[in-house]
Amino acid sequence: MADPLKNGDSGLAGTREDVPANEPLILIEMIQRLKVRDVMTSELAAVERTDPLRVAQSLMKNKKISGVPVKEGGRFLGLVSINDIIQALEGGYIDDPCHKHMSTKLVVLEDDMPLSFALRYFNKYHYGRFPVINREQQLVGIVCQRDINRALLIELTQEFNRLESESVSHCVPEDPFNLYVLREFPVAKYDFENAGKAANMIRKVLKEKKFPLKDIRRVAVAAYELEINLCVHSDGGVLTWRMSKGRVEITASDSGPGIEDVEWACKDGNSTAIEWIRSLGFGAGMGLVNVKRVADEFEIHSKPGSGTTVRAVVFVEPRSTDHRQHDQN
Amino acid sequence: MMELSQIIRTCNLKSVVVHEEEIEIKGFYTSDLLSDVMAHCPEESLLITVQNHANTIAVATLVGVRAIVIVHNRAVPDEMKLLAEREGLALLTSSDDQFTLSCRIGGLTDNFE
Amino acid sequence: MTILEVTELLDGRILYKGEAAEVDFKHVVASDLMSDVLLVDEEDILLLTSLASDQVVRTAQIIGAVGIILVNGKLPPSSMAEIAAELGITLGRSGYSKYDACVAIHEALKK
Known part of the structure; x- marks a missing residue:
């Protein structure tokens, strides 16, 4: 030796x-x-x-x-x-x-x-x-x-925290479309006290970055409905906010219990929510319909017994607004 | 107090289930919370709501609602129609939202009172 | 018309005065279902609701409402006023039923 x-x-x-x-x-x-x-x-x-x-x-x-x-x-x-x-x-x-x-x-x-x-x-x-x-x-x-x-591990965590705070708050201010974000928000079952916080936080950041108000509203509505869905229907899950070059992607994924009939669940007025959830002002079967309405791209995958993933994409670039208005007419 | 037929005509309501248009409406209530309807909705009234759900008929029957208007033109599920038939309740839809329809009907009652 | 004026009109009172209290609202939404509220595409909304829950405040913020008036004599849970303060959303309450509140606001707007 x-x-x-x-x-x-x-x-x-x-x-x-x-x-x-x-x-x-x-x-x-x-x-x-x-x-x-x-x-x-x-x-x-x-x-x-x-x-x-x-x-x-x-x-x-x-x-x-x-x-x-x-x-x-x-x-x-x-x-x-x-x-x-x-x-x-x-x-x-x-x-x-x-x-x-x-x-x-x-x-x-x-x-x-x-x-x-x-x-x-x-x-x-x-x-x-x-x-x-x-x-x-x-x-x-x-x-x-x-x-x-x-x-x-300690160093890496500090490094990630630094990168994350930079990506959200110290991004090039004059061009918000360069804003790059990847964030995850855990959502617990029936946690109505905290449900909505993620959506409000996303809205706040987009507002600070001065995105068009109409687009911010669309992102916020999609995020909020998906967050509430996780809270009401899933055993708990994660809301993910991805954003790059004006493409905002909100994904809600959970590990159960899954949806029996996805097509049925996406129709206005259909809901499996129980009465006390309805009494909180949710569960009227409008959530997924709402998400679909505001999103430029919408995707849902579910299997009973396993989980559900819903992905909504909203383009916040100015040119996408024309495209959307066209769709609405 | 006014007749249902009057409201249907002036407010452009679409009839889904109507047994008798010539019924008297003595009060109005706007709510989407069934517990609220149960607690406060006046008798022999018209209920303005977004709740297109069979439960709405059940609660309405309990408190003596005579007609229900579903706003936003939301589709009425068959189960709800059947229950309205059976309970003898008028079921209508409107393209207005709760505020606008309330205002419209409010305007009518002013003229009639 | 501002939410402060409406609250007075409805013999109500303001529980929290937020940023947009003096802003003229352009649209009124009278609903107890938050998904229904989220359907609205208008700006500067006054939200009339008989739902006394924290989620009402969060929903109001999502749609950028000028404020909330809780009707039907509903009492907000203390957390609701706290969240309103935290998010800067004006919160008022009134004993009017939602229907009567709608009609009264409509009358006042006509003048």
Whole structure:
């Protein structure tokens, strides 16, 4: 095994080839930018070189870890693994000091190496964890794959949040047709308190972007009816708002219970809504008819026992309005 | 108070089920909430509603409505027609919405009172 | 005519005064079915309804209504006024029946 402390010069350039060609750019950027110290666990359990192996064993048991670093005055010396403990128990030397049996030929990471370097080590050496040292060879942390996964997930979430808020509110203001949106709103069954919030939010954003009022109304009505439908008829589902280049697509999809007769359900006045829903002002069998009326494209798929997907598309580009008025005449 | 025939003619209503045009209408009510109709609709009245549903006939019968007008020209389901026949209720449709038809009839009652 | 004037005409009172309270409405919708309300293509709508529910306010916002008058003496649940305030929609109430409210508004508009 190569001495890792002298191995740091293989460096950044070599890491790129480990990244598959189809890896998203955002991830590549992230693993180059993050350092090992950003993801490592720094509060770590360690033993002193003179501690008996039994101390390492009980640390492993209590902290549920499979390896304990051995240090002397902060300096990293080696690692005691579960394997070492098993052998000590078998050989009857569990009370020997750690330094006598620890592994010293170890691969370690330095805290200012990029994360890509750590990933490369995990691929290369198939160890569960790597001790992390600083320039002074002091033990400062330990990294396992779980640490990396967690750090990447947190980073990715932040990145997505940033992108999402940019796509909605910081888009090129002078041309609203460049507005690109992908948003999902979960809708719970019978949650009348919140039903309609998604539609109102969509309407608000489109209004801020100064789309034509008539088109905003069409999008809002379609979104609202579909949102209410999810609330009234489905076991819960998701309302998705996709938008790009003036094409607004609202999709309601649920996983049940499905519609027996789709054609019947799309006819004015037909409804399976129960009386108390009707008393809330819904369930008069006008919902899908309304969506169809305002949409430029309408599509419904359903199977009893599985789910229903309804897709409505509204073009908010100025030229589409002529086309729609033509349809209405 | 006015005759149903008068309202049908002046407000351009379409008859779906009408047994007798010469009946007296003594009150008017506009609602789409059947619970409301049940609670507040006057007797021997005409009900303006968007609810093209057999339940509307059932509730109307209970409170003594004499005629129902379905607005927006909404299609009347067969079940509703049958029930209206059986209960002896007049069932009509209008191309107006609730507000416009209420105003029209309101204008008529002014002239007659 | 504004929703404030109508509320006065119908011996009602304003529960929340929103952004469009002073705007002249161009169209009146008198319905209790929200899908029915969503059918309307007009702008600056006054919504008369006897449905006292939060969804009325959300629907009013979707169609860009100037405001809502709750008729038939219906009392709104407290959440309804809260949502009206949150969305800036004027909300009034009156003891008039919807039919009588329609006729009264029509009379006033004729003058």
